[in-house]
Structures are given as C-alpha cells and as structure tokens.
Amino acid sequence: MTSKAADLLLSDALVVTMNALGEIIPQGAVVIQGRDIVAVGPSEAIRGEWQAAEVVDCRGMVILPGLVNAHSHAPMSLLRGLADDLRLDVWLFGYMLPVEREFVSPAFCRWGTWLSCAEMIRSGITCFADMYYFEHEVAQAAAQVGMRAVCAETIMKWPTPDAENFDEGLAHCREFIEAWQGHPLVIPAVGPHAPETSTLELLRGAAQLAAEYDAPLLIHLAETAGGVEETRALFGVSPVEALERAGVLNGRVTAAHCVHLTEEDRAILARYGVGVAHNPTSNLKLASGVADVVALLRAGIPVGLGTDGQASNNDQDLFEEMRLAALLPKGLHQDPTALPARQALTMATIGGARALGMDHLIGSLEPGKRADLALVALDEVHHVPRFDLSPDNLYSQLVYTAKSHDVRHVMIDGRWVMRDSQLLTVDEDQVRAEAQRIATQVGAFLSRREQSLLDKLVALGTLQWTETYEVQVKVGIQDEEALVNRLLSCPEVMVLKQSERKQYDTYFLFANAEADIIRYREDYLLDRGLEVRPNYSLTLRGPTVEREYADSVLLSRSRFTAAADRSLRFYREYFQPQEERRVDKIRRRWRIKYQGVDFAVNLDRLIQPPAPGGESYLEIKARTWSKQDAMQKAEMISELLSVLAVDKARLVRDEYVSF
Numbered sequence: 001m002t003s004k005a006a007d008l009l010l011s012d013a014l015v016v017t018m019n020a021l022g023e024i025i026p027q028g029a030v031v032i033q034g035r036d037i038v039a040v041g042p043s044e045a046i047r048g049e050w051q052a053a054e055v056v057d058c059r060g061m062v063i064l065p066g067l068v069n070a071h072s073h074a075p076m077s078l079l080r081g082l083a084d085d086l087r088l089d090v091w092l093f094g095y096m097l098p099v100e101r102e103f104v105s106p107a108f109c110r111w112g113t114w115l116s117c118a119e120m121i122r123s124g125i126t127c128f129a130d131m132y133y134f135e136h137e138v139a140q141a142a143a144q145v146g147m148r149a150v151c152a153e154t155i156m157k158w159p160t161p162d163a164e165n166f167d168e169g170l171a172h173c174r175e176f177i178e179a180w181q182g183h184p185l186v187i188p189a190v191g192p193h194a195p196e197t198s199t200l201e202l203l204r205g206a207a208q209l210a211a212e213y214d215a216p217l218l219i220h221l222a223e224t225a226g227g228v229e230e231t232r233a234l235f236g237v238s239p240v241e242a243l244e245r246a247g248v249l250n251g252r253v254t255a256a257h258c259v260h261l262t263e264e265d266r267a268i269l270a271r272y273g274v275g276v277a278h279n280p281t282s283n284l285k286l287a288s289g290v291a292d293v294v295a296l297l298r299a300g301i302p303v304g305l306g307t308d309g310q311a312s313n314n315d316q317d318l319f320e321e322m323r324l325a326a327l328l329p330k331g332l333h334q335d336p337t338a339l340p341a342r343q344a345l346t347m348a349t350i351g352g353a354r355a356l357g358m359d360h361l362i363g364s365l366e367p368g369k370r371a372d373l374a375l376v377a378l379d380e381v382h383h384v385p386r387f388d389l390s391p392d393n394l395y396s397q398l399v400y401t402a403k404s405h406d407v408r409h410v411m412i413d414g415r416w417v418m419r420d421s422q423l424l425t426v427d428e429d430q431v432r433a434e435a436q437r438i439a440t441q442v443g444a445f446l447s448r449r450e451q452s453l454l455d456k457l458v459a460l461g462t463l464q465w466t467e468t469y470e471v472q473v474k475v476g477i478q479d480e481e482a483l484v485n486r487l488l489s490c491p492e493v494m495v496l497k498q499s500e501r502k503q504y505d506t507y508f509l510f511a512n513a514e515a516d517i518i519r520y521r522e523d524y525l526l527d528r529g530l531e532v533r534p535n536y537s538l539t540l541r542g543p544t545v546e547r548e549y550a551d552s553v554l555l556s557r558s559r560f561t562a563a564a565d566r567s568l569r570f571y572r573e574y575f576q577p578q579e580e581r582r583v584d585k586i587r588r589r590w591r592i593k594y595q596g597v598d599f600a601v602n603l604d605r606l607i608q609p610p611a612p613g614g615e616s617y618l619e620i621k622a623r624t625w626s627k628q629d630a631m632q633k634a635e636m637i638s639e640l641l642s643v644l645a646v647d648k649a650r651l652v653r654d655e656y657v658s659f
C-alpha cells in the first residue's frame with residue numbers, strides 16, 4: 001500500500017473531534033494538507049496511511065477544534081477596565097460612547113484588533129465574529145495576524161465614529177463587503193447595531209444589503225429589558241418580531257445576547273434558523289440578565305459563545321465563557337444536569353460555527369474542514385488527577401478545569417499562529433506599547449472631563465446646551481392673595497401666560513466643583529390639583545455672582561439647561577454628587593411684560609423643606625446678557641417690588657436648596 005502525502009501529521013494526541021458522533025480518539029492523529037484537515041483517526045492507522053513532511057509528537061496534549069468567539073468588538077480591547085461596575089446606560093452613554101466619539105479612528109481599530117487577536121489566540125480562539133467601526137481595519141488586522149473572522153461594519157441610527165448617518169453607514173458597509181468578499185479568512189458582514197438603535201428603514205436597508213451580497217448579518221438582540229421596552233415603544237412589537245417584519249430574519253443572521261425573549265420569540269428565531277451568540281460574562285457584568293440557553297437549545301436554535309468586547313468582560317477568554325455557560329443554567333434551573341460540560345464545549349466549537357453559518361468549514365476536526373485547531377496541554381498541577389470512566393471526564397476537565405493558558409499551540413487555516421506559547425504573527429511587545437500609549441490618552445481625556453461638570457454634561461452628546469444668565473430677587477411674602485391681586489391689577493403689567501405647577505427638584509452638590517450645582521427637575525402642570533404633562537429638565541448652575549443694586553439684592557449666574565432624557569438614577573450614578581438635596585414646591589407662575597420687558601414671576605409654596613414661618617416666596621427673574629442690561633433690569637425689578645408693595649426687608653439671599 002502506498003502512503004498518501006501530506007504537509008503535517010500531529011500524532012499521539014487526545015483528539016476531541018466534536019464531530020456528530022462526539023468521537024474522542026485517545027491516541028489520535030490529525031493530518032493537514034495546505035489549509036485543510038485531510039484525515040483524523042487513531043495514530044497507528046494514520047501513520048500507516050499517510051506520509052507527512054513534518055510529524056509533531058503531541059503526547060500529553062488535547063487537540064481541539066479552534067474555539068469560535070461568536071460575538072466580540074475587537075478594538076474595544078483598548079477600553080478594557082476603563083469604567084466598570086456601572087449600570088449599562090451609565091457605562092454606555094456616560095463612558096463608552098463619549099470616549100468612542102473622541103478616540104475611535106482607523107489606528108485605534110487596528111491596534112485594538114491586534115491586541116485582541118493576540119489575546120484570543122492565546123486562549124485557543126481561531127475565529128471571531130466582530131461588530132465595530134472602521135471594520136476594514138479590523139478585517140485587515142485579523143487577516144495580517146492570520147485569524148479567521150466574520151467582520152460586520154456597525155450601523156446605527158445615530159452618528160457613529162465612521163458615519164454621520166445610517167445612509168452613510170450602509171454605504172460604507174457596501175464598500176466594505178465588496179472589498180472583502182471572497183477573502184480566505186475574512187467574511188464581511190452587515191452589522192445593524194440593535195433594533196432599538198435602528199429605524200425601520202435602517203433595518204430594511206441592512207437586510208437588503210445582506211441579501212444582495214449573501215453576506216451574514218450580525219446584530220445585538222434583546223440584550224436588556226430596557227432595550228426590549230425601547231423596541232416595543234419604537235416598533236410596537238418585540239425585538240424579534242421587529243426584525244422579522246423588517247425582513248432581517250430572512251438572511252443569515254447571528255444575534256448576540258437574546259437574554260429577554262418570549263417563547264414565541266424563540267419559535268420565530270428557530271423558524272428562520274437564526275444563530276445566537278451567548279455572552280455570559282458580559283450579561284452578568286452589565287447586569288443585563290441571564291439568557292435561557294437551555295430554552296434556546298430546546299427550541300432548536302444553534303447557540304455559540306461570545307466574549308463581547310473587553311470593555312464589558314474584561315477579557316477574551318472563551319474557557320471562562322464555557323465554564324459560565326455550563327454553570328449558569330444549573331443555578332437558573334436549580335438543576336445540575338441542565339447544561340453538561342460537553343454541551344458547553346459544543347457551544348464554544350461546532351455550536352459557534354453553526355451559529356455563524358460556518359459549520360461546513362470549521363468547528364470540528366473532520367476531513368474536509370479547515371485546519372483551525374488548538375492544542376491544550378494537560379500537564380499542569382490543576383489537571384491532576386484524571387479519570388477516564390467516560391468521555392464526560394474529559395469534557396469536564398476541559399470546561400471546568402482547563403485554563404486558557406493551557407493552550408500551547410494554535411493553528412489557523414493550516415498555519416501555525418502560536419507555537420510553545422509564542423505568538424508567531426503578532427509583535428506582542430509593539431502591540432502592548434501602542435495599546436498603552438492610546439489608553440494613556442483616553443485616561444487623560446477622561447480625567448480632564450471628570451474635573452468639569454460642564455464637560456461631563458457635554459459628553460452626554462445628543463443634548464443641546466445653551467448658556468444663559470439671569471438676574472433675580474427672592475422675597476418672603478405673608479399674604480399671597482393680596483400680592484396676586486396687586487400683580488394682576490397693575491396697569492403696567494401684562495400677563496402673557498400663567499400656570500400652576502408642582503416641581504420636584506433634586507440638587508446634586510459637589511465638593512470641588514466651584515459651587516457648581518446640578519438640578520434635576522420633574523415639573524408637572526397642575527390641572528385642578530392633578531399632576532399632568534410632566535417635563536424633565538437638567539440644569540447646571542455656575543457659581544452665583546451677587547451684586548447689590550439700590551435697595552435689592554440681585555443674583556446673576558450662568559445656567560445650562562436641557563431636557564433630561566435619562567432617569568434621575570442615571571444622572572446620580574453618572575455625576576456621583578457628594579450630596580443630594582430635595583426641594584418640592586407648588587409654584588404659581590406668570591410670564592409677564594412690565595413696561596414692555598419680559599419677566600417671570602413665581603409665587604412658591606415650599607413643601608420640602610418647609611419654609612421658616614410657613615411663608616411663601618415671591619421670585620422675580622429676568623434673563624440678561626450684559627452688565628448694563630442686568631443693571632437696568634435690576635432697577636425695574638426694584639420698581640416692581642415697590643408696585644407690589646413688597647416688604648424689602650424680607651429679601652432672601654439663600655436659594656431654596658440652602659434652606
């Protein structure tokens with residue numbers, strides 16, 4: 001019998017094939033020719049059949065199919081550990097998006113991807129699915145390192161670091177796909193970020209683009225309960241139904257997270273053959289919840305494992321994800337049999353390949369598939385002792401005991417990328433230095449920002465801030481009705497608008513911020529005593545400048561005001577005030593013209609804190625823009641106080657918040 005020629009023969013290893021039969025070959029061999037696996041079997045038989053240019057003795061090693069990271073944001077390695085233990089909205093809108101707006105560039109994406117690739121290879125990952133910006137750079141870096149990757153250019157309804165709007169995002173994505181289709185390692189994909197960060201037009205556009213090029217489509221789906229609510233508010237249906245209606249599910253879709261699904265949602269995903277990337281660490285760390293993987297698998301949905309970005313993980317270690325994936329369902333269902341170790345390893349290999357629609361190429365050690373493999377050493381002390389009662393002993397060892405640093409050699413597409421724990425295709429020293437250089441800049445930017453409340457406000461991005469100055473006087477009043485009568489009967493006062501409101505103010509006070517105060521106001525119009533039409537606003541007040549004018553004290557200060565589109569809890573966690581105070585009051589408000597000039601007249605009854613002596617307060621305010629103008633208005637306010645017969649001895653200098 002003449003033997004067949006091959007490039008490489010890996011012999012005498014414990015070969016964990018992850019094939020359909022779940023075969024484990026104790027004294028096994030894998031034969032590689034070019035970029036493909038051409039044979040897998042018992043070493044003795046293989047050696048009799050194949051003549052390889054190189055034979056590597058793999059005694060004491062497990063050969064695994066290369067692990068598949070089904071969801072990541074490779075460049076985010078550069079933001080690892082930047083802001084942790086924060087709620088998702090504070091983390092995302094307070095830190096990630098502002099930093100990304102400022103720093104994400106082609107170079108950022110290139111260096112971040114190299115860093116990620118180094119880390120992923122070290123933990124046995126040979127293929128990753130990525131969603132980020134400047135995806136061309138991610139693809140280029142992956143290809144240079146020799147990693148397999150599904151790269152999706154991310155598209156959002158908001159401006160992103162590489163697109164002003166989603167039309168531009170879709171256009172970039174089209175160019176990206178055209179540039180990379182047919183590449184041996186990189187599969188270009190379409191990446192609408194998530195249903196709640198999309199519009200119907202965006203989702204339709206993304207679906208059409210994916211269909212036109214038969215490209216995969218990656219998306220975040222039902223990651224948080226809040227996101228599901230937002231999607232319902234936008235589309236009137238669940239996130240899964242929204243994707244179905246937009247035609248997205250007709251394509252080759254891999255959905256990340258799927259934490260908050262209904263039974264019906266799972267049935268829809270199964271019907272369309274959508275793959276799911278389960279990201280246990282990220283979901284736990286951002287407190288998004290725990291995906292019910294058992295229910296997903298029961299519904300027949302292919303499930304892979306993802307690390308998500310390092311900013312929410314904080315590493316790219318799929319061994320950790322396997323372990324968590326096996327442990328979480330046990331706790332969730334109070335059933336130790338809910339998800340066995342073997343199933344977790346399946347998700348990290350062939351399951352991930354299926355979820356990405358790549359199981360014809362990778363995910364198991366079988367002839368005809370690409371030579372993507374990880375060799376794991378079982379020689380360290382944590383691998384002692386070993387049992388061999390059933391294949392499950394080995395699966396347990398790989399999932400519950402093995403560490404990513406047990407991975408010694410990694411091959412992708414028939415090419416070694418790591419031998420004896422040495423990376424062969426990444427200059428690790430250079431990548432480390434460059435990553436730290438970029439991180440130092442990010443750190444300096446954030447620490448500058450943390451010192452200025454205004455910069456922190458501006459960093460929230462979408463808000464429109466305008467600075468205004470005002471003069472005002474506040475005075476204690478005993479007889480409210482008499483004052484109102486005088487105001488309304490004054491011939492020189494014209495009332496433009498009047499309302500009664502209930503205002504709940506929360507003030508954030510800070511230790512080192514030069515008397516800056518932030519006020520979060522819930523302002524309800526009172527209609528026959530009922531609170532209607534709430535309005536939420538956020539105001540940053542600069543230091544108050546006091547000036548004495550004639551017989552009244554007037555204050556002027558700068559204010560930035562904007563609609564507060566996030567919760568009080570968000571602002572509290574984002575600004576981290578040293579102290580918080582509440583002021584609740586009923587306010588009767590008149591917008592008036594006095595001698596042709598605009599003033600606001602407020603008559604306030606404090607609920608909390610109670611006013612000393614139970615009196616009410618009159619406030620007269622006007623916007624101003626110059627010292628000259630402020631003087632004129634101060635004189636007019638003084639006049640108005642006389643007209644209203646207010647006792648100027650009862651002037652109050654303190655703000656309610658200081659009562």
Ligand SMILES: [Zn+2]
Pocket residue numbers: 071072073220256308309
């Ligand atoms: Zn993600």
